Amino acid sequence: MIVRTPLPKKRRPEATGNSDSPNSDGRFVIFEDLPEPEPSHQHSDQMLCTYQCRQLVKADFLDALSSAEKKSQDYQSKVEAMDSDLRKSEAERVKFRDQLLYAEQEVAAAKGREQALQDQLLKEVSESQERLRKQIHIHSELEVKFRKEMELRKNAESLLSSAEEKASLLEGKLSHVSESIEREKVRLQKELTQLKQESKLSMERISADLQRMECKASNSEKEAALLKDQLENLQTKLNECLHEKNEVEKKLSTLTHQEFPSDDNILVKHLREELRNYESEVREARKWKASHEDIELLREKLLEEKGRRERAESEVLKLSEVQINGKKLEDELSSWKSIIKEIPGVTSAADIPLKFEALQKEVLEGMMKMGEVTARLKQVEVALDVAENTRQNVETEFALTNERMELLKLELKRTELLLSSTTEERDRLKIVVDQLKQQKTVEAGGAMTDGTVKELEASLAMKEDLIKQLESSIQEQKDVNTRQHNEIKLLNERLSNESRRIKSLEREDDRLRSEIAILESKLGHGDFSSASTKVLRMVNSLAVDSEAKQTIEALQNELQKTKDKLQAIEELKKQSGDAGTLVDSYISGKVVQLKEQIATLEKREERYKAVFADRISVFRRACCELFGYKIVMDDHQRSDGIPVTRFTLQSIYAQSDDEKLQFEYESGNTKILGNTYTQQPDISHQVEIFIRKLNSIPAFTANLTVESFNKRTLS
Amino acid sequence: MAGSWEVTKNSSCDYEQGPTNEVLERWNFSIETDKELDKKVSRENSDNEIMREIQAVMRQIASSITYLPCLDEPCIFDVLAYTDMDVAIPFTWTESDPKLIANPQMVKLHSFDTKIGKVDTLVSYKNDEWDEQ
Numbered sequence: 001m002i003v004r005t006p007l008p009k010k011r012r013p014e015a016t017g018n019s020d021s022p023n024s025d026g027r028f029v030i031f032e033d034l035p036e037p038e039p040s041h042q043h044s045d046q047m048l049c050t051y052q053c054r055q056l057v058k059a060d061f062l063d064a065l066s067s068a069e070k071k072s073q074d075y076q077s078k079v080e081a082m083d084s085d086l087r088k089s090e091a092e093r094v095k096f097r098d099q100l101l102y103a104e105q106e107v108a109a110a111k112g113r114e115q116a117l118q119d120q121l122l123k124e125v126s127e128s129q130e131r132l133r134k135q136i137h138i139h140s141e142l143e144v145k146f147r148k149e150m151e152l153r154k155n156a157e158s159l160l161s162s163a164e165e166k167a168s169l170l171e172g173k174l175s176h177v178s179e180s181i182e183r184e185k186v187r188l189q190k191e192l193t194q195l196k197q198e199s200k201l202s203m204e205r206i207s208a209d210l211q212r213m214e215c216k217a218s219n220s221e222k223e224a225a226l227l228k229d230q231l232e233n234l235q236t237k238l239n240e241c242l243h244e245k246n247e248v249e250k251k252l253s254t255l256t257h258q259e260f261p262s263d264d265n266i267l268v269k270h271l272r273e274e275l276r277n278y279e280s281e282v283r284e285a286r287k288w289k290a291s292h293e294d295i296e297l298l299r300e301k302l303l304e305e306k307g308r309r310e311r312a313e314s315e316v317l318k319l320s321e322v323q324i325n326g327k328k329l330e331d332e333l334s335s336w337k338s339i340i341k342e343i344p345g346v347t348s349a350a351d352i353p354l355k356f357e358a359l360q361k362e363v364l365e366g367m368m369k370m371g372e373v374t375a376r377l378k379q380v381e382v383a384l385d386v387a388e389n390t391r392q393n394v395e396t397e398f399a400l401t402n403e404r405m406e407l408l409k410l411e412l413k414r415t416e417l418l419l420s421s422t423t424e425e426r427d428r429l430k431i432v433v434d435q436l437k438q439q440k441t442v443e444a445g446g447a448m449t450d451g452t453v454k455e456l457e458a459s460l461a462m463k464e465d466l467i468k469q470l471e472s473s474i475q476e477q478k479d480v481n482t483r484q485h486n487e488i489k490l491l492n493e494r495l496s497n498e499s500r501r502i503k504s505l506e507r508e509d510d511r512l513r514s515e516i517a518i519l520e521s522k523l524g525h526g527d528f529s530s531a532s533t534k535v536l537r538m539v540n541s542l543a544v545d546s547e548a549k550q551t552i553e554a555l556q557n558e559l560q561k562t563k564d565k566l567q568a569i570e571e572l573k574k575q576s577g578d579a580g581t582l583v584d585s586y587i588s589g590k591v592v593q594l595k596e597q598i599a600t601l602e603k604r605e606e607r608y609k610a611v612f613a614d615r616i617s618v619f620r621r622a623c624c625e626l627f628g629y630k631i632v633m634d635d636h637q638r639s640d641g642i643p644v645t646r647f648t649l650q651s652i653y654a655q656s657d658d659e660k661l662q663f664e665y666e667s668g669n670t671k672i673l674g675n676t677y678t679q680q681p682d683i684s685h686q687v688e689i690f691i692r693k694l695n696s697i698p699a700f701t702a703n704l705t706v707e708s709f710n711k712r713t714l715s
Numbered sequence: 716m717a718g719s720w721e722v723t724k725n726s727s728c729d730y731e732q733g734p735t736n737e738v739l740e741r742w743n744f745s746i747e748t749d750k751e752l753d754k755k756v757s758r759e760n761s762d763n764e765i766m767r768e769i770q771a772v773m774r775q776i777a778s779s780i781t782y783l784p785c786l787d788e789p790c791i792f793d794v795l796a797y798t799d800m801d802v803a804i805p806f807t808w809t810e811s812d813p814k815l816i817a818n819p820q821m822v823k824l825h826s827f828d829t830k831i832g833k834v835d836t837l838v839s840y841k842n843d844e845w846d847e848q
Contacts, residue, residue, distance in 0.1 A: 182737075353812060532799070532800060533797050533798070533799070533800070534797070534798050534799065534800050534802060534810065535795050535796070535797060535798075535810065535811050535812060535813050535814075536795065536796045536798055536802075536804060536805075536808040536809065536810060536811065537793055537794065537795050537796075537808065537809055537810070537811035538793070538794040538795075538796075538807060538808055539807050539808065539809055
């Protein structure tokens, strides 16, 4: 309101900083009615003053108006600037809002991804937990299987130990049985040897008997011959005596007819006495002969009886030994039978090897089963190891996943913190935007927006940095996750391959070990299996029982024959003692025939020899005269035992006895032997030429003959 | 044995102690005949090589006396032949057990290969008491 009476004009402050003046800051001040001025000379002055005042006021008013207008323009410009700033800020707000929304979306996406990652991690964790549970379950199953297998193994081992004990017991029993069988065999062999010795002794005895029989036969033959001779002598004597007797009787008869003197009677008496003496002597001789024969028969009988006694004594000794052996055999048989009874499934000796084979088969089967069980155990152990390794791997994976989970949780927390910070920033921005709105409506001043803008910018930059960091961390996590996944896959594949390889190798190892065991057993036993192989043994050539039996039988047959012959001879002797003329004549006739044959043959041989000697001497002389060499033939034997004919040639024109050629003839081949004569230079030269080079002995001998003839004639 | 030569897989001969019939040594001659070698590569060795191989085997058999246990007691030979189950037993042969040695020491000798078959030699003997100690 314009004052009617303006107050005295105050000077406008030049400096705007004069804050004491009320107009300094452009505000209109309502002047209050000032105290009234003094009434003296004020009316004119007042009139002037009012015009001036009005003018001043007008000027002031105009100035104020202009300033106000300027101010308003300034304010308008400021408002416009503020408006533009506001628009900018609004645009920026919108932008920030969009960015915020984008950031929120990103955060939501990150949240979603985190959620997905969390879910994935949870899934992986659950899967790993499930795997772990499965592995634990498998592990527990394997442990159960392992315990069962261990129990089975223990049972198998106990069975094996019991089987081994049984086998050892059976082996012990079998060894006992085999020992007993061997002892029996030894004894049987001893008996066999004894029997052989006995047979040998019997053979020797038989041979001795044979020899004795032969000697007896020869002796008896000799005796028979002697007796025959004696008989013949006696017969001749008898005949002579008979003849003399007949003559004497005739004489006696003639004498008796002629009445001979007493001397003849005495002679006749003497002759009769001599005849009687001779007859008595013949009777005594016959008696001596018979007694001699009896003595010899008795001697032979004595010898036979002695032999029989010795045989009986030896057989008695043998009987006692055989009885002892029999008792021992019976004891052993009883023990063997008791052992057989103890062995289950065995009723006789033939069952023992079958039982032994069955036990061996059982032992082999048990060993095979043991091998299989050990193979299975090893497989289970391998599987256990693999399971443990997988469990350890899974545990490590689980720990790693847990660590990742924790890391992700930390990152989640970080992102949540970031989210919270971004939300706070958003709220602050909202508040700032509201404030800006309020400021826009009030239009009080625009200086506040600079700070908020700067704050917004700073917060935006922070948010951008945070967002970038988040994105980079998410990307890194993604990369890490993918890398870990790939590594885990590769490791799993490798694990599976290695486990397969280990299993195959272990199977091959077991197979090779079984093959080695089989080959070792085959090596020691020589590819023997009782089911498919038969073992043949050559009958012992040293124990020739059959041949001994055959020889014994042959000797016994010969003995029987000789006994028959001896009996025949004895019968003949007996027969010959009474009337031996038939046998004597037969034997004598045969002897005479043989002697005549021998004589004729000898004569023939002598004739042949004489004829041969004549003819060969003629031949030798002819050869000597025709070829000029005296040939002497000798039979020699070389050091190696081969018989060889040696010819010694001496030329008829030789000047000394040393000039002799020696040739050796063997199976159609003739070769010259070296001596002093052939070693002479000219002879050796001829030998070299004719025999060595030309291979002609006749040419050599002819040449030598000519040369020696020339030398002889010339000399 | 000529008729069963084809089916004889291997033959072995061993010593036996006279009094106790204990097997002390066991010589194993494993013969692979032509039939068994049909499927494999045909082996053609010259006579000199065959002779050399046989000489090597003979030398080894002769030198085996250095490690074989001493035989103080009189012993006898037994000749065994491993045949198929369907082979007829000749007159001078009889069935027997394989005469195996318990816990033997085994020494594998050289083998020789002819055009007809291959012969592997192995000697197994009972552990001497001194050696076990």
